[in-house]
Amino acid sequence: MSGLAYARAASLESATEVIGSHRAAEVIAGGTDLLQRLEEHVLPPPLVVDINGVEGLRAIEVDDHEIRLGALVRLNQVIESAPVRDAFPAIVEALIVTASPQVRNLATVGGNPLQKTRCLYFRDQSTPCNKREPGSGCGALEGRNRINAILGGSEHCIATHPSDFAVAMAALDATVLVVGARGERRLPFTELHRLPGDTPHLEHNLAPDEVIEGYRLTRTPLARHSHYLKVRDRGEFEWAICSAAVALELDHGGRIADARVAVGGVATKPWRLGQVETALQGRQATAEAFAEAAALSVQNAVAHGDNAYKLALLPRTIARALTELRERL
């Protein structure tokens, strides 16, 4: 069976030291994605470094200006946080429709954006997959790709990023706090993930020795007026086939002063749609304006057969999310 080794780190410094010096070692937080990979032999790490003993990473800190989430905060902990619900509704709405209550008691906000894709071929080690085994080919491009991406793909990989939380974080301009051997740095959430290009196995911009310490979210009127809509194959307990995190700020005349739109289930990383945001600005917040702006979401989209339905589903999902949000402003 797999020769997994386990180590427990008492500090993030020692964790970064170990994962930096052991090729393919990974930290383990909630373990909910890592244990699936171990069970199905999908890139099983030879060594996991448990960071749950590290102090100070479990808190949600709130002040007038911002909210800080520690990497080990559990998904259910965020859902139950009144300040987050009030200041960043899209985040709580994204988490309520994430996984199951049992999984959410284990899963952490640090691990969630780094979970692996649900692409059928990635999770099945008997098939070719450039992300799992660089150079082996992509099973999905010509295969069963109903759940795969129409945005951000390459000829090497069209896997979607599966997280709901990450889409809300991208929309709300979150910052990632990163710790590595050379100290700390900050990264805009939208720069955490990479496009597949010709290296789909490289998924994020953390160095081998770097871990996520937590996130910062600045409180803004825009973030308070945010919403998350998830479309999936069944009503509960399923990954998104399409989702949208949206935020709107209206001026006194009911015109859109500022907007944020990010989408999930359709793209290779949590996907901000700058062109849709720009098209919304200055318009009256009407269904017509929403539909016109949302139509721009698929301007650069590429379908691959089974997933062509997403070309229609994506603009409708965005427009509906904006309409639902407008109704409660």
Next chain:
Amino acid sequence: MENASTGAEGGAVQARSTMRVTLEVNGREHALDVQARTTLLDALRDRLHLNGTKKGCALGQCGACTVLMDGERVNACLVLAVMAQGRHITTIEGLRGGDGLLHPLQRAFLDHDGFQCGYCTPGQIMSGVGCIEEGHAGSRAEIRQYMSGNICRCGAYVNIVEAIFETAVGTRP
């Protein structure tokens, strides 16, 4: 035992592939040697012979393995045994009160026929206890949403929801 000291000085980090762990299950402590790879689910079933906790998918997708960890419901198949050390684990075998009587939710499952084959039932009951405890059993719709992590292939859902709803109403202060 295969041990390798690694990384930080002063032995801050020790990598092991087999280890002795102490698990506290239903109020009793058990010391056992496990592989790093061993899940809490396999430790409960194969080592402690607590077979009430079921294995369906081993991927977090069915809920048959649901147990309480420090009072919160979790999938035992998604927890490494070594990471469950120092936590209070409650399984279906530990739900019965000290007086030997069934837990009210166990009673309600009997009264409402909340099962057919029974395979999902221990997980449903442990999850139901967590659901009521969290305060997410206020209505049938809320119960359906917050019990979505437990799949029942026999489709006993209607009676499961009734059993949980009745118990939640009965235990409401």
